[in-house]
Amino acid sequence: MFGIPVTHSDTSKPAGSKHRARAAPDPPPLFDDTSGGYSSQPGGYPAPGADVAFNVNHLLGDPMANMAMAYGSSIATHGKDMVHKELHRFVSVNKLKYFFAVDTAYVAKKLGLLVFPYTHQNWEVQYSRDMPLPPRQDLNAPDLYIPTMAFITYVLLAGMALGMQKRFSPEVLGLCASTALVWVVMEVLALLLGLYLATVRSELSTFHLLAYSGYKYVGMILSVLTGLLFGRDGYYVALAWTSSALMYFIVRSLRTAAMGPDSVGGPVPRQRIQLYLTLGAAAFQPLIIYWLTFHLVR
Incomplete structure (x- = not known):
């Protein structure tokens, strides 16, 4: 209006300006890092473990x-x-090993002796340097392998027989096994008591009596198998044969050992008691065999 020029100052920057705002520096940490002894993990926690x-x-x-x-x-x-x-x-481990020192030839011959003992001649146990020979070297030596395997086979056979007759149950099978085991234990205890009362000095130990008492399981297996194949008549025939064979085997095997060498020439009443003890142990076998097997065959 008065002719004085007016200058306009434009403070706006052009769109293509290369000027950018400088980033603000990070604030200093409030506490020093004292976790140098640990491996770095997210969140500052120590390494696992x-x-x-x-x-x-x-x-x-x-x-x-x-x-x-x-x-x-x-x-x-x-x-x-x-x-x-x-x-x-x-329980002497060394003595227990003696009764399991068997081989295949001994087992086969001993099974034949248990079923057909009438043709056997020498029943004396053989010794070497005052020590009895192991069963694999002496057929007359008692063992626990055959009684143990025969007991297991009897339990399995009882389960099969009961299953064929639709009478199987775990309770009945357990009752058969426990009853058979209890009868053997009672028989061994009775023999030990009889030997003690008769003042018999012999080399018969608990393992010997357990072996001789356990041989009945072989006759029990044969009786049950024959009964399953041929009925009750076959069962009674097999029972009579195996019982008589076992009685003969027990008498011949225990006669020398139970009477003992010290009883030779001793008092006659003591010899009679020892003989009656042996015969009683043999005569008791058929009753146990029948009691443990008659209910398995019908």
């Missing part, structure tokens, strides 16, 4: 912990020795 490794290393380095571990190990070793010592008091 670091505490466990630290505790284990600390425990192993602790003398009191090492002393406690050594003391516990000594107690465990002492307890193991005591268990073995008590076990050897009642």
Whole structure:
């Protein structure tokens, strides 16, 4: 209006300007990082297992912990020795191994002797350096392998017989097994009591009596098998044969051992008691065989 020029100052920047706002610096941390002993993990936590490794290393380095571990190990070793010592008091492992020292030839011959004992001549147990020969070297030596396997076979055969007659159940099978085992234990205890009362000095041990009492399972198996194949008549025929064979085997096997060498030339009443004891043990076998097998054949 008065002719004075007016200058307009434009503060707006052009669209293509290369000027950018400078980023603000990060604020300083409030606390210093003291986790240098741990491996870096998200969130600042120690690596998995670091505490466990630290505790284990600390425990192993602790003398009191090492002393406690050594003391516990000594107690465990002492307890193991005591268990073995008590076990050897009642069950001699070396004697038990003797009754299982068998082979295939011995088992086959002994089974034939149990079924056909009438043709056998020599019933004496053989010795070598005052020690009885193992069963695999002497057919007359008693063993526990055949009684054990025959007992298991009898239980399985009883289950099969009951299953064929639609009478199988786990309770009945368990009753058959437990009854057969209890009868053998009672028979062994009765023989031990009879030997004690008769003051018999012999080399018969509990294992010997258990072996001779367990041979009845062979006759029981044959009787049940014959009964399943040929009925009740076949069962009674097999029962009569196996019972008589077992009685003959028991009398001939126990006669020398039960009477003992010291009884030769001794008092006649004692010899009679020892003879009656042997005959009673043999005569009791057919009753047990019949009692444990008659309900399996119909």
